[in-house]
Amino acid sequence: MRAVNFDRPGPPEVMKVVDCDIPEINENQVLIEVKFAGVNRPDIIQREGNYPAPPGHSKILGLEVSGLVSKVGSNVKGLKLGDKVASLVNGGGYSEYCIADQETTFKIPKNISLTAASAIPECFFTVWSNIVMRGNLKKNQKVLVHGGTSGIGLAAIQVLKLFESEIFTTVGNNNKKQFCQKLGVQNVFNYKEQDYFEEIKKLKYKGLDMILDFVGGDYINKNLNLLGNDGKLINIGFQNGSNVNLNLMKIMLRRITITGSTLRIRNSSFKGHILNQLKKFVFPNFENGKIKCYIDSVFKIEDVVASHKRLQEGSHIGKVVLEL
Ligand SMILES: NC(=O)c1ccc[n+]([C@@H]2O[C@H](COP(=O)([O-])OP(=O)(O)OC[C@H]3O[C@@H](n4cnc5c(N)ncnc54)[C@H](OP(=O)(O)O)[C@@H]3O)[C@@H](O)[C@H]2O)c1
Structure with a gap:
């Protein structure tokens, strides 16, 4: 063969x-x-x-x-x-x-x-096992998914819609932004033109319920600072690195969970x-x-x-x- x-x-x-x-x-x-x-x-x-x-x-x-x-x-x-x-x-x-x-x-x-x-298989198994099984997603939660037009991002957005989530996502150009908006994503940020952290902060939410991230790097602290009480950060990749300085105090004060997994093993x-x-x-x-x-x-x-x-x-x- x-x-x-x-x-x-x-x-x-x-x-x-x-x-x-x-x-x-x-x-x-x-x-x-x-x-x-x-x-x-x-x-x-x-x-x-x-x-x-x-x-x-x-x-x-x-x-x-x-x-x-x-x-x-x-x-x-x-x-x-x-x-x-x-x-x-x-x-x-x-x-x-x-x-x-x-x-x-x-x-x-x-x-x-x-x-x-x-x-x-790869994207839907990964997304379902992380946001629903591991993250215990509930209806009507506020969820940020990075890389909205990636295979993973599009699977996540569609699963989140089944749970009537308020969805936030990041993308790297305006063509991708329009695509996500047409899919019904309420808050789409072109990370090359906007800082998603500042934009979400401006919305004056009490905090997001869940973030699915595979970027890592400087997103890790921003993600943690956007989560509300009992929020969950789920990392399934670290495209920009996994070594960061973290102040763990916010995890204690807001009862945040940091988790992640790889499907393959x-x-x-x-x-x-x-x-x-x-x-x-x-x-x-x-x-x-x-x-x-x-x-x-x-x-x-x-x-x-x-x-x-x-x-x-x-x-x-x-x-x-x-x-x-
Ligand atoms: N843990 C697991 O079990 C598991 C399983 C499958 C996949 N993954 C991981 O999930 C990720 C996506 O996989 P995929 O196959 O769907 O890949 P993909 O379609 O190639 O997606 C990569 C995405 O990363 C986005 N991106 C890059 N830098 C970004 C940034 N700074 N902010 C926001 N988005 C950014 C790219 O969007 P732009 O071009 O617009 O920047 C692109 O959409 C990979 O990191 C992969 O390793 C993990």
Whole structure:
């Protein structure tokens, strides 16, 4: 089969399409003939050598796929040959065949294309497990999500809308600002023209209830200073660094929680638990059109280098996808 591989960490050009063996499934897995694979920021960090595959995971990039079931393990229930599925996978997505655990594999919701389905797992599993399960999101809360037009940002905004949240977001240009406003986000700040901290302070709220952040760096103190009593700061990345000087007094005085998580290292049973909740609360909203998977661009596997450049250059809105 063809797959994307790289021998040494480095820029997008280290990735090459190579021939390799089709992987062997165990009795609890299915083999997916991959049609599309989502491209995520963690793939870039892995390619650069800063996010190695955990032991036992495929070294081939790619954390989410859609396609057709082409082999079924003897213990697998509810999935059969030829089913159209998508899956959150332990690497190996950028290839023509990919192993998928049954717990993290699902039949594609009605009205969702194979292309869009490949872009659901990584962002929706991450967002749901952090803001709903970890953050215990409640209806009508005030929530700030950084990077509103990223894959993560758009998933978060749409989940927050289900909870009737008052949503705040940051974006890097006015095109992205308009996109978020059209989605119904009440407070959108172009961080290159406005300081989101000063703008939110001007609104004279008693404080935000939750912040989902992957920027870190100087955002960490600003975020903490925007949270109200019992507010929660959830970090799922630190694009601008994770070392800061913090005065912890405000955590005590306002009962703030600082938390975070990475999805990849969690086991299949935990990921399966997230999937069960997504099936119940989120997938019906894909089917009725309330939630969409926004695709920025689709690249052929031969153009994998261009797909990473597209994500890194940063003007994308929504997800970048590879076609196998
Ligand atoms: N912990 C986990 O389990 C987990 C799982 C998946 C993803 N993540 C993390 O989540 C983040 C997003 O992933 P993704 O795949 O959705 O990537 P993506 O689409 O490439 O998003 C990156 C975003 O960062 C925004 N950004 C950069 N600097 C910013 C700043 N100073 N303020 C606000 N926004 C800024 C960019 O927007 P502009 O171009 O407009 O600046 C862009 O939208 C990544 O850091 C990734 O590592 C974590």
